[in-house]
Every structure is written in C-alpha cells, then in structure tokens.
Amino acid sequence: MTVALLAMSHSPLLEYGDPGPDIKAEVEAAVDAARSFVHDYDPDLVINLGPDHYNGFFYQLMPPFCIGYDAVSIGDFGSQAGPLNVPKDVAEGLAEFVIDRGIDIAISLKMEVDHGAVQPMELIYGDISSKPFVPVFINSVAPPFTPLKRVRQLGEAIGGYLKTLDRKVLLIASGGLSHDPPVPRLATASEAQRRMLIGADGRQTPEARAARQQRIFDAAEAFARGEANIKDLAPEWDRQLMKILASGDLSPIDAWDPHEMTEIAGNSSHEVRTWIAAYAALGAIGPYTVNYSYYRPIREYIAGFGITTATLDN
Template sequence: MSLALLAMSHSPLLEHAELPADVSAELNTAFEQARAFVRDYDPDIIVNLAPDHYNGFFYTLMPAFCIGYAAESIGDYGSQAGRLDVPEEIARGLAEYVIDQGIDLAVSLDMQVDHGAVQPMEVLYGDIAAKPVVPVFLNSVAPPFTPVKRVRMLGEAIGGFLSGLDKKVLLIASGGLSHDPPVPRLVTATPEQRRALLGQGGPITSEARAARQQRVIDAARDFAAGTAVIQDLAPDWDRELMRILASGDLSPIDAWKPDEMTKIAGNSSHEVRTWIAGYAALGAAGSYTVQYSYYRPIRELIAGFGLTTATMN
C-alpha cells in the first residue's frame, strides 16, 4: 500500500480569464510541480474528491456524499467530456467499507461530473481517462451542509479502506479555497433558477449553459476590476486552513460551523471539504509531510487558489 495526496483549487475560468503575467507564470510553475509529483509517484489508481455545481447533483435529491461506480464528464466550460475509467469493484468496495464505518453515503451507477472533478486530471495528465479513477462527490454548494467533523470522518474511512489496497493510490482533492462566484442560491432563486437547481425541465440546453457560464466569466472580469458585488476573498482564512491541514492535527476544524465558513470565506468556500477529507484520508494511513505548497488570492479566477502535495512519512 502507498498513498499520496494532491489538493488543488479548480476554476472554470482558467481557460477564460486574462491573468497578469506574473500570476500566470506562478500558476504554471505550480502546475509543473504537480505534474512532476504525480509523474514521479505514478499511481495505479486515483480517488478523486470533488464537488459539483448543479450539473450532476440537484435539490431533487442532494446527498452529502456519493461514490460513483461509473461516471461521465459533462464537459462544461470547455472541459473534457466523456467517460471516466472507473474500476467498479474498487469503487463498490470503498462504498461498502465507508458505510460499515458508520458514514452514510449514496452510490451512483451513472454519476455526472463537471469541471470540478475533471480539471485536475486535465492539468495533470491532459486526459480525464489517463488513469483509473474512483469519483467521490462531496456536497459543497447546496445548503444544508453536513458538519465538518463528518467530512473528516468520511476521509478517515476512505483512508482506512485505501490502506488495505495493494496499490499505489493518489488522492486528488479538488476545490476551494475562499470564493463566492455567482452560483444561484435556493433561498434567493428566481422561479427559473429554482427549476434549474432541482434539475427540472430536462437536460440544460447548450444556449442556457453558455449563458450561465458567461455570467461567471463576466463576474470574474468585474471582480478583478473591483466592481463586482460578490464577497471578497479571505487569504488569512485560506492560509490558516492550509496550516492546519499541513500540521497533521485536523481536530481544530471540527468546530468550524458552515454558516461561519460562508460568512468569512464565501458561499463556495465549502469546497474545502474535499481538502479536509483528502488530508484526513492520508492521515488515517499514517503520518505525512507536505512536499509542496502554493497559495495566491487570484481575483481573475474569483478564488483563493491553493495547491499542495503530500506524502506519507
């Protein structure tokens, strides 16, 4: 058994925003570090911890956690569409083990994933089917949210299962950090938005998806210019989270309250649940060390953008 972790922010704006030259250079350096890390580690299988943005999971039935026995990328924001190479036997074994540890989760034989799940695979490998991958969904945009302590426990259960595999496993945690993009909220949604949040009316049309994506692109441009009416980034909160995760002692995070996370770091800051679960999984297998850490608040991406790699000691 061997276990390693790569945690990184994602942004649908990576291919749509005009970044300052120094920011672009920094990001490219961070991505090269990540590619070198996974190239040297060369995992047999990937467990991909990711959120969704009302593309595969809706309020008709919103689980806190879900493991996919099969999955397909929808290809939003120009991300790669198509089937993921999901090893069903391992996915099934993981789900059964996690449930046996007292963590309730859903399973899907036809999981639909979006850029939040596939962007790291594209950055690292250039192909979402380059490696066998087990997709694990964590609800990070649709209140009410499960307590953060349960997220840590989910991660520990995942790590317990992976510790028993005779394989080299890479955990990918995709999301965060602080950010507040213009994602519709159920409590303030228009009737049309409410139907979309419930996944009603059939598959979203290409025109409607393009309009939705353009709103985010426009908001990012305005945010970078200082004219967007969305919550600011929270670099201090981001750095404190990264410090706690790197320490190996995740217990301080148990006390974090969802409403406080939203107030401090934005409605979509809950995507850090993937990082928490990823580090908890790694920690369940033994002590670990962060090998590389990058962070920068990037307004053009509406994100406190972080990337870390970690290995077991």
C-alpha cells in the same frame, strides 16, 4: 499499499481569466510542480474527491456524499467530456467499507461530473480517462451542509479502505479555497433558477449553459475591477486552513461552523471539504509531510488559489 495526495483549487477561469503574465506564469509553474509530483509518483489508482456545481447533483435529491460506480464528464466550461475509467470493484469496495464504518453514503451507477472533478486530471494528464479513477462527490454548494467533523470522518474511513488495497493510490482533492462565484442560491433564486437548482428540466440546453458560463466570465472581470457584488477573497482564512491541514491534526476544523464559513470565505468556500476529507484519509494511514505548497489570492479567477502535495512519512 502507498498513498500520496494532491489538493488543488480548480477554476473554469484558468483558460479564460487574465491575471497578468506574471501571475499566470506563477500559476502555471505551480501546476507544473504538481504535474511533476504526480508523474514521478505514478499512481495505479486515483481517488478523486470533488464537488459539483448543479450539473450532476440537484436539489431533487442532494446527498452529502456519493461514490460513483461509473461516471461520465459533462464537459462544461470546455472541460473534456466523456466516460471516466472507473474500476467498479474498487468503487463498490470503498462504498461498502465506508458504510460499514458508520458513514451513510450514497452510490451512483452513472454519476455525472463537471469541471470540479475532472480539471485536475486534465491539467495533470491531459486525458480524464488516463488512470483508473473513483469519483467521490462531496456536496459543497448546496445548503444545508453536513458538519465538518463528518467530512473528516468520511476521509478517515476512506483512508481505512485504502490500507486494504495493494495499489499505489493518489488522492486528489479538487476545489476551494475562499471564493464566491455567482452561483444561484435556493433562498434567493428566481423561478427559472429554482427549476435549474432542482434539476426539473434535466440537463441544460447549450444556450442556457453558455449564458450561465458567460455570467461567470463577466463576474470575474467585474470582481477584478472591484465592482462585483460577491464576497471578497479571504487569504488569512485560506492560509489558516492550509496550516491546519499541513499540521496533521485536523481536529480544530471540527468546530468550524458552515454559516461562518460562508460569511467569511464565500458561498463556495465549502469546496475545501474535499481537501479536509483527502487530508483526513492520508492521516488515517500514517503521519505525512506536505512537500509542496502554493497559494495566491487571484481575483481574476474568483479564487484563493492553492496547490499542495503530500506524502506519507514512511
């Protein structure tokens, strides 16, 4: 058994936003570094910790955590659609192990995932089904949120399970860092938005999805001009989080309050829960070193954009 980690921001605006040629080239170079790391490591199995943006999980039933025994990508924002290569025996074993360790986790026999789960696979491999892939959903957009201590404990339980596998595993954490895209909030939603958040009408029509995506594009352009009514990026908060994760001691994060996270770093800053769980999983196996780290706040992507890779010291 050996385990490595890739944690990276995702953004549907990577293909649509224009931060200028220098920043775009810088981000592409960071993605190239991550791609080289993963291809050199060549894992047998990917454990993907990702959020959802009211595409597969809705307020009709919103678990804090869920493991998919089977999964399909819906293809939002032009991401690759279709089935993922989920090894059911590994997914079942992971769920049972985590539950036995006192972490209450849901399961899905047909999980639907969006760009938040599959974008790293597309960027790294060009094909979301190229590697065996176990999706672990972590609620990151729908309050109320479970305490971060529980997220860390979930990650530690996942790491415990990975110790039992005779496989080369890559943990992918997808999401964050600070950002506040115009996703409807239940507390202020219109009736139509509320129905969408609940999932009352099923999957969105192509027209409704196109309109939803256009709102993101318009918000990114306005944000870059300093005109959008969304929270600003929080680079100091982002860097503090990355420093804690790199230290190997994640316990300071236990005290972080979800409401304060929202106020400081935006409503979707909770996607860093995927990073916390992944680093906790790696740390449960042994000491690790972050061997690559990139960060830049990019308004055109509405994201504090970060990429890190890490390997075990032994």
